[in-house]
Amino acid sequence: MNKVISVINVLGILWKIAIVTGKQCVKSNHCACVFDDGSGTIDLSPIGHKDGTAVFVDRPSSTDAYWYSYNPCGTFYEAACVNVAICQYDAANYIFQVCQYDPVKYVFQDIGVPDKVSFNYNGLYVVAQYQSQDGFRNTFVTLVCDQRKTQPALDVIGGTTGTDYYMTLTTVAACPVPSPQPSPEQEGGGLSTGSILLIIFFVLLFVYLAVGVTFNKVWRDFRGIEVIPNSEFWATLPGLVRDGCALSLATVCRKRSVYVSM
Structure with a gap:
């Protein structure tokens, strides 16, 4: 009984942690x-059987008199348990x-099917919750990550009530595998931020020139190079760039000479 109370208390603590983290699987x-x-x-x-058998067969519980079979992924058959997890x-x-009459009806009981499973992160572990086909029973399997457990291990806690059952599955398969990052080709050749900025720049430049030339030619009746908007500025721009580069170079050389002399 003390084990049952401890399990319930631990689950309550983990549920509170899950509310704080907000992370879900x-x-x-x-x-x-x-x-x-x-x-x-x-x-x-990777650890589930696909041949209709269970990975774990008739494992005893630490809290009740029942035995449990479990297939982590896929269905299996055991007497009256048909297509269950x-x-x-x-x-x-x-x-x-x-x-x-019907001897196996109550001896073997479905307590979880694969089609009715949900995953919940409690702040420390992911818990797989299986529901029986009739919806009356639930089994909670805590998935514990262990990189050394290439062969999965199952600890059956058993039933804490008449309808809820608990297990712990320790396996490398419970360790999160990072999602692969798609290559640019897989992403459909999406444009980089630099490419988008260049496109915006040239589009704005085209609009600026088109609108400016049209305005100067139609409304101001300019001719020749004067139709270019702000033609005086563009004419002096190369000289300004040249002077700026010369000044920068002179400043660098002067600082370097001072550093060498010291």
Whole structure:
């Protein structure tokens, strides 16, 4: 009972942390979720069986008398559990139930299907929440990242109520994988900021010249080079640039000579 209370208290603390952080792992499919801050993707597909069997079969719980089977990605079959992700097995009542009508109906119970999974980040870990097909039961699987766990490990806590169950899955697959950065070709050859600024500059220059020339020619009846707007300024601009460069060069040389003399 103390273990159950501790689990509930820990989950409550983690839920408060999640409210503070605001970060979430958005479901992309029943095997993966993507962090909304761009920090990466958690994908369980590498450790899931695709042949209708479970990765973890009949694992005992640390808090109740039931055994549990779990396939992190994909469905499996176990007696009355059909197309499930998690199945609960009542081993203690199996012998009694075989004498009853429909013996496996209550011995094996669906407590989570892949189609009804959601991912929630609690501030420390991503928790995969599976719901049974009938919607009455929930299983919460805490995904713990461990780069050394190439072979996944499952710790079954079991049921804290009649409808909620808890597990901890430790695996390298729970570690966020950074999303690949698309190349410029993959992005459709988008323009850089410099290119956009150059385009804006030349467009404005064209508009300035077109409007200025038209105004000077039509309204002011100018001819020749005078039709260029502010022609006096443009005529003196090369000389101003030359004088500016000469002044800058002289200043640099003077500072250098002073530095050498010191």
